[in-house]
Amino acid sequence: SSKIRNMEVQSADGIAVLEDCVGFSLTKTISKVEEKLKKGVLPDCQDDDIIPRVENEMGAEAQIRLLKAKLRVTQEDLANVVFECRKKDDENQNLETRLKDTEEENTRLQRTISLQQSQTEKYKMLSQEANKKTEGLQQEVTALEKVLQ
Numbered sequence: 001s002s003k004i005r006n007m008e009v010q011s012a013d014g015i016a017v018l019e020d021c022v023g024f025s026l027t028k029t030i031s032k033v034e035e036k037l038k039k040g041v042l043p044d045c046q047d048d049d050i051i052p053r054v055e056n057e058m059g060a061e062a063q064i065r066l067l068k069a070k071l072r073v074t075q076e077d078l079a080n081v082v083f084e085c086r087k088k089d090d091e092n093q094n095l096e097t098r099l100k101d102t103e104e105e106n107t108r109l110q111r112t113i114s115l116q117q118s119q120t121e122k123y124k125m126l127s128q129e130a131n132k133k134t135e136g137l138q139q140e141v142t143a144l145e146k147v148l149q
Helices: 002-006 026-039 053-057 060-148
Strands: 009-012 015-018
Touching: 026 060
Parallel strands: none
Antiparallel strands: 009 015
């Protein structure tokens, strides 16, 4: 995703071109296709459906315009996919940040719980000691009352 994030879409002769493909020359490619068409040599891949069978009967200029239009549409689709990937990457970054914050909050709360549990245990022991002392004093009071009677 970082590779997609760093791709920039540029415009060359009204056609979107990814930065990684800037070395690609559309003019040279079109010239090569035109030469092959003039010589009567069809492109190597006839089954790739770039130019459907009906469109093979078009003239070279019409085919080139069609291919340019298809290229533009494909590049727009690619730009949209890159945009969506960036958007999802940003969303993932936000979710990762929220997860980190939540984990930190969880750790802080666990420490607080641990501290409160130890304090609860301490107060339970103090309470038990106070109860024992109270029982002892109660027995002493009872014994003194017997003595006084």
